[in-house]
Amino acid sequence: MNVLEGIGGGAVRGLAYLGGLTIQGWMGLRATPRVLPLVGKRGRWRAALRQMAAIGVEALPMVATMSACAGFILAMQAGAELRRFGALKYVMDTVAVGFTRELGPLLTAFVVSGRSGSAFSAEIGTMVVTNEIDALRTMALDPIEFVLAPKYLAAMITIPCLSIMSNAFGILAGAGFMFITTNIRLPMYLRYVANSIELRDVFTGLLKSLVFAIIIVNVGCLEGFRTRGGPDAVGRSATSAVVWSTFLVILADVFFTAIFYLVRKG
């Protein structure tokens, strides 16, 4: 009985969490146009620009390094196997397709969730604890529009951009591997890569990274808004923001990859 109760309670809590995410996500999407330049509220887009610098520009060195390393690792692992069949040139396909469809968006999502997801929840959590969110509400300012929407817009623009950079660095690392092992030079490598990836791969990858962006912002902000208590609660929400967004990113990835797989097969 207790086991069943535990499972049921957990399921209800999980569904309530997803419900909270959905409502907040929808409210955030509705508030996002007010952050756009020209059509939005005056000056609000400056907040979005600051967020873009924090989420995107400052994460670029880390995304680039991680992607290059992962690209090289992937090339070496694939090379070790493919070499036995004399099919070393398929390393190029593996790296190119692997990154555009999967690794680029995923690595980017991990970096951003660790860097910015936790920062969102810590920032908003601190604002809750110090009554700043209450102050916003008493001033007739909507915390969703004021705090969440700039992050939303910034993440939806920068995370796909970061994914493209991640793809580029991963594929370039593959070029390094191919040059060392088989002396294939960069122009030839790039020509081969350009033939092996389809535009559809790039688009599905970007669509995924857009979904990851929405997940990371929403989880980070929801954890922040749900913070109750003192400074220790802020730390706890930052932790669970990273844990939950990583978890949900992987779940969404499985879901979307399955859909793309079925569509491609059919």
Place this chain on the structure above:
Amino acid sequence: MADPAISVESLTVQYGDHRVLDGVSLNIEAGEVMALLGGSGSGKTTMLRHIIGLERPTSGTVRVRGVDINRCSPKELRDIRRTMGVAFQECALFNAMSIEENIALPLHELTNLADPVIEIMTYMKLAAVGLGQTAKQMPQELSGGMKKRAAVARATALDPEILVFDEPSAGLDPIVAAGLDELILILKRAFHMTILVVTHELASAFRVADRVAMLYKGSLIAVDTKDAFQHSTHPRIRQFLDRVADPIAESTAIQDHFRELAGMAGGQK
């Protein structure tokens, strides 16, 4: 007669089994300063949070200038909030913005004034609370008293009709606290604001208030002019006014506990 500025009717708030407020009714007339007194845990902060519409009551109504803030449209609520300024106990200044930006924020967000006008208004508000020199500083660089005054400047940025203070003098030295009291009186005289001050500082309450209300364990035990309040014979009010401690140290349970700690046989009298 005109509607009261704030009208609370049988406000009841219950969290689980714990009843924080039990059918509280209170009218605050336009232009008066009302001090809401009460000890720790009496429910005064809860009452304040309901009056400014941050939380929904279990039952009862809160009307601000005749509008029920829990049943009105979002637009009406926005309009009400624009005419209400709130200075929080912890100041709640936005830590990521300078003092100047903090005060300019409601002006930027809720009015269509041009930037130079907003700048002038911001400096006027800051000068009114004596913070003209610190406009460019960040909140964390200011002392406690200066932060409180900055919070007042922000609360008054849109020239509200109603101003709410949560514990304005908590944690301040007597001189700075007295300065804040004078500031409240100036706001009342110069701008005819309706002011609600939630506090447990008697001296401050009697300095600024026209009328005093006292909460005890979730119920109002007095709503009176400050003179009548000072001469009240209600035992709880007398205890509060005369600073008499609750007899915790005399309860037998605690005495037994101390005996045990001291290594004497538990419960022996």
